[in-house]
Amino acid sequence: MxxxxxxxxxxxxxxxxxxxxxxxxxxxxxxxxxxxxxxxxxxxxxxxxxxxxxxxxxxxxxxxxxxxxxxxxxxxxxxxxxxxxxxxxxxxxxxxxxxxxxxxxxxxxxxxxxxxxxxDPETMKRREIEDKKAANKLKLEQEKLEAKREKNRKLTQDLFGASSKDSGSNPFGSNPFASSDNSFTEPEKEKTNEEAEIIASEYLSEVPSASHxxxxxxxxxxxxxxxxxxxxxxxxxxxxxxxxxxxxxxxxxxxxxxxxxxxxxxxxxxxxxxxxxxxxxxxxxxxxxxxxxxxxxxxxxxxxxxxxxxxxxxxxxxxxxxxxxxxxxxxxxxxxxxxxxxxxxxxxxxxxxxxxxxxxxxxxxxxxxxxxxxxxxxxxxxxxxxxxxxxxxxxxxxxxxxxxxxxxxxxxxxxxxxxxxxxx
Known part of the structure; x- marks a missing residue:
């Protein structure tokens, strides 16, 4: 009631x-x-x-x-x-x-x-590729930002970390800004290659069977x-x-x-x-x-x-x-x-x-x-x-x-x- x-x-x-x-x-x-x-x-x-x-x-x-x-x-x-x-x-x-x-x-x-x-399979394929490219771009930007932060942390450690271990050493005896093994740029190159090889496949499960x-x-x-x-x-x-x-x-x-x-x-x-x-x-x-x-x-x-x-x-x-x-x-x-x-x-x-x-x-x-x-x-x-x-x-x-x-x-x-x- x-x-x-x-x-x-x-x-x-x-x-x-x-x-x-x-x-x-x-x-x-x-x-x-x-x-x-x-x-x-x-x-x-x-x-x-x-x-x-x-x-x-x-x-x-x-x-x-x-x-x-x-x-x-x-x-x-x-x-x-x-x-x-x-x-x-x-x-x-x-x-x-x-x-x-x-x-x-x-x-x-x-x-x-x-x-x-x-x-429509062509439209859905295009949208999946666009979505994956956008997701990859966001991921790369986040990785670059994190790499930059990590590099800054390493520089800070190189500048000030040594003095706490050896007070008699010259903290400026080595150049912390010298070229390294380029470890922060290589991943980006890899990701760019991955982005170029994006393949759309998820949309296929949604496409109606052509025979029907x-x-x-x-x-x-x-x-x-x-x-x-x-x-x-x-x-x-x-x-x-x-x-x-x-x-x-x-x-x-x-x-x-x-x-x-x-x-x-x-x-x-x-x-x-x-x-x-x-x-x-x-x-x-x-x-x-x-x-x-x-x-x-x-x-x-x-x-x-x-x-x-x-x-x-x-x-x-x-x-x-x-x-x-x-x-x-x-x-x-x-x-x-x-x-x-x-x-x-x-x-x-x-x-x-x-x-x-x-x-x-x-x-x-x-x-x-x-x-x-x-x-x-x-x-x-x-x-x-x-x-x-x-x-x-x-x-x-x-x-x-x-x-x-x-x-x-x-x-x-x-x-x-x-x-x-x-x-x-």
Missing amino acids: ETEDNIEDAFSEDEYQADEVRHSNVLLGFAEVLISEEETPVIEDTFIGGKPLWLHPESPPSPDLLVCKNCNSPLRLFLQTNSPLAHTLYDRIIYIFGCNKPQCRRKKGSVRAIRSLRK LRAALKKLEVKLPSFPGYILDIDDEFLNPGQQVLEPLPNDITLKEALDSEGRETGILTKMPEKINNADAEEMMKSLDDVAFRHFTEIISFNTKQVLRYDIGGVPLLYSTKDDVSKAFYDERGKLRKPELFNIPTPGYHPNGSRRFELQLMPQAIIDFESDGSIDILKDGMEWGTILVATDSDDFIPDAYFDENYVAYVEEWCGVQWEEEVKF
């Missing part, structure tokens, strides 16, 4: 002093540049809206990954993020696509997440509609009370105060109708009473314009603890699980694998999408609070999924937390 105390305990590690600035492990994305004919994204960018870019122009995903599972209409791009993993040599992209048709609102399959990899590669689709077979697009600026998350734009929702807030709050226009609370009946008011107050929702609004209040939170292997910022999505992260007692114990569905393409939380799209994105007046949040079924994405923990994709351009796509777990439904 979920209790408020249990949820508060789960968030206890996030408590802070009023004047304390905290730096989290989360990366935030903010809409920075409007996509236009003059400003177009490249594959290394992270952006919302606009048209998707594929890891190879002749390797789009299968059309069945890009349609709504309810109405079968083509989806719109919500997010594309360039998200290569540390210590890997291949390219990696996460996409979120969604349907904004009213009849598909709140239905499973109306929002979908896709992970794409490109394991399938033919590429060459051209996307569906035409995707689009929202206005923005290239994101990525930055570390700082929670600075001195820069907190909005105060957290107080415990005794009324519904009218919540509806009138600035949060409605800053991505904390999306649009709500001006008039609601008593039954709707009761449901909405239940949302305000949810400790997870209060925590959500509090964290966003430090960076109200955030559209993306990236924290691979971390803990999501949940919008609610009252829906099915939250059950993946909370146990039956209402306790937040440890990340390794999250109950996220196993990948169908990797039955023995598991998934980890990676990123979430924030409601500020909806406000950015409607910047040109082309959508209405409620009427177009876009009143979600956050979209969570979890990906395969091993970043695995079967060889048979890769095409001749070494590009592959798999659908990942996508959990949508919706606003409390308001009836008109």
Whole structure:
């Protein structure tokens, strides 16, 4: 049975002093540049809206990954993020696509997440050589520095060490600066030769077997509609009370105060109708009473314009603890699980694998999408609070999924937390 105390305990590690600035492990994305004919994204960018870019122009995903599972209409791009993993040599992209048709609102399959990899052998070989050269260069610099320090220690010993052994001898009788056997320059020459002989081989274990590669689709077979697009600026998350734009929702807030709050226009609370009946008011107050929702609004209040939170292997910022999505992260007692114990569905393409939380799209994105007046949040079924994405923990994709351009796509777990439904 979920209790408020249990949820508060789960968030206890996030408590802070009023004047304390905290730096989290989360990366935030903010809409920075409007996509236009003059400003177009490249594959290394992270952006919302606009048209998707594929890891190879002749390797789009299968059309069945890009349609709504309810109405079968083509989806719109919500997010594309360039998200290569540390210590890997291949390219990696996460996409979120969604349907904004009213009849598909709140239905499973109306929002979908896709992970794409490109394991091009030539690119991976080049990157491995570059990495090894950089590592060798750093190692040589460290060895040269240590050799210089050792030489200085030896000079000091030659200058002053002899006098302690024989006070009658002339410490300057021999020249400590005379040429020696050049013992400090020889290793450097050896290392330079080693650097010239660098051979890339580690990447080979990651390259899909050529016998399994399938033919590429060459051209996307569906035409995707689009929202206005923005290239994101990525930055570390700082929670600075001195820069907190909005105060957290107080415990005794009324519904009218919540509806009138600035949060409605800053991505904390999306649009709500001006008039609601008593039954709707009761449901909405239940949302305000949810400790997870209060925590959500509090964290966003430090960076109200955030559209993306990236924290691979971390803990999501949940919008609610009252829906099915939250059950993946909370146990039956209402306790937040440890990340390794999250109950996220196993990948169908990797039955023995598991998934980890990676990123979430924030409601500020909806406000950015409607910047040109082309959508209405409620009427177009876009009143979600956050979209969570979890990906395969091993970043695995079967060889048979890769095409001749070494590009592959798999659908990942996508959990949508919706606003409390308001009836008109």
